[in-house]
Amino acid sequence: MKGLEGLKVIELAGYVAAPACPRILGEMGAEIIKIEPFTGDEQRTQSASHGMLKTDVEDPSFDMSSINKNWLAVNLKTDEGREFAYKLIETADIFITSFRDKALERLGMDYETIHKKFPHIVWGQMRGYGERGPEKDSKGFDATSYSARGGLITAFPQKGESPVNVVSAFGDFNAAIDLAAGVLAALVRKDRTGEGDKVVVNLYHTAVWAMQIAVVSRQFGREYPRSRKEVPCPSNNCYQTKDGVWFMICYGNYNKYFEDMCHAFGLEQLIGNKELDTLEALGKNGKNVDVIRYFEEAFAKKNWNEWEVIFKKWDMPYQKCFTIDDIISDEEAYDNDILRHINYDAFGDRVIPTSPIRFGSIGDPELWLNKPVGYDTIEYMKKYGYSEEQIDKLIADGVIKAYKGKKLNFNKVKKGPGL
Structure with a gap:
């Protein structure tokens, strides 16, 4: 057994924070089954806003949260769609979602329903804000819940400057690690007790956790934002050399x-x-x-x-103080498999970060890229006992969506350090 080999994760999530958690688990060896609506995860629309290009098949922006997954498109608003999803969940170990509570209740995917039907399941949810308080039902994104409300935008700039532009999804990828840690801890409990658990992470809490020194030191009078010319510890600070570095x-x-x-x-x-x-x-x-x-x-x-x-x-x-260009050309990043090369048909050679957790039994993990909506739907329906006739009827009835194009190659990520 290598890493999390044999572990099955069902993902019902969108954008980055929650989907990046199964990506991490996938790099650890778990089988990831992602359920999308027919229109696809809305993160598929974000390439232009991140300053990237995409084609109908290749989408580097989407790859960042969507490597190493199997892609199913199921209409969960139908009884037949929910029945298929429940079959998947019944044989799984972990369920990950970012849907809000009311939507989950309408779909029958809320914790209470899933725990009653499948008490062994570890149910994990990524939220913008907590389960209590005035924002519990509000939309929450990395930029708003994490960077803005978490204080990064106002605390990071030099004193007297305007708020900073935090890199998109900065909080999402960090919160994803928290959720991964939580569901794996709950899995340990399940192995000991036989019972699954509810694991909740929210972006705002993740930001405040990371900002602890600022939160606590502010109560002793320390100012934020601050000037590097006034920091309390001169030996923990940025400086510039004669040649401008x-x-x-x-x-x-x-x-x-x-x-x-x-x-x-x-x-x-x-x-x-x-x-x-x-x-x-x-x-x-x-x-x-x-x-x-x-x-x-x-x-x-x-x-x-x-x-x-x-x-x-x-x-x-x-x-x-590295620039992004420095990172992309950094030998250290390739020697340690921090950055991995991808050869896109449309864009040529590019690089993408790997997840930061390593299993000795796996080493540098195999990676494959995201797939079109519904690419693996038929394969998984057959695995769960559906006949060709049943599948065709479910497609015609709008219960599932299946990819019908030519077989595509997604194994474009080069294994091993460097080229």
Whole structure:
């Protein structure tokens, strides 16, 4: 057995946050069965808004949340459609949805219904907001529930600047990992008790969890947004070199490494200055701004390649502030299978991130791309005992939608680091 091999997951979800969870489970080896409406997941419409191109078959924007899935199109508003979906769920282990409560109740896919029919199922839901409170029935998206309400848009920019544009789906992909952790934990409980459980993650909560330091430190007077020229810890800050390279140093233990930094940065004259050598002193006297200025002036005297030699010599935690272009060309990302190459027929060679969790029994996972609406419907109906005649009737009655085109190749993701 490799990873989650043998585990079956049913997905009834749209956009990114919830669908990215089954994608992660799929890379772990689970079988993912996605149920779409006949019009498809609305994420199929988002390529232009993300600045990408697509064809009728290839959609890099959709691939990000939809790798390693089997694609069924079922009209769940029909009795026959629900009957087929229940057959799928009965033989599954996990059910993932992002539908809102009232829609789930109308479709018979809410937790109470599913748990009563199939008590072994782990039922997972991704929400915009919590199950209680005034927003419980509101639409919630990454941009609104996570980035806007979660404070990222206003806390991330430099003090005095306008709100930032957070990368689309930034919160979605992070929340997906939370949901994956939750349903796998519930699966452990099910294996011990025989009973499934309800697992709920919401985008707003995920954002506030990640913003803990801001939330708690604000109660002690720390300002957000903040200026890098005023941060409490000068050794956990961004600076710029003589040749214009921005970089980050991350010495949270300023007190311990103050003398080392003075030697490395050519600021020996500061050694022994009790007003500057501890964070406690800086917090009282406000001279953190002076230390930041000293560091800025020192870093402006040498180019990046010179500073990198010094940082390595002193074993300092540092990192150049990468652009997206830097990431795409980063050898580290390919050596560790963080980025994987895809050869699209329409777009040529592109790269896509893999999920960050690795099983020793799997190694670098096999990946295949998203498929057209209903591509696997007939195959799965046959697996569950439907005859050709029954399938044809269900198609004619508008219960299912099946892909009727030529067989397509979705195994375009190259395995292994780099080209």
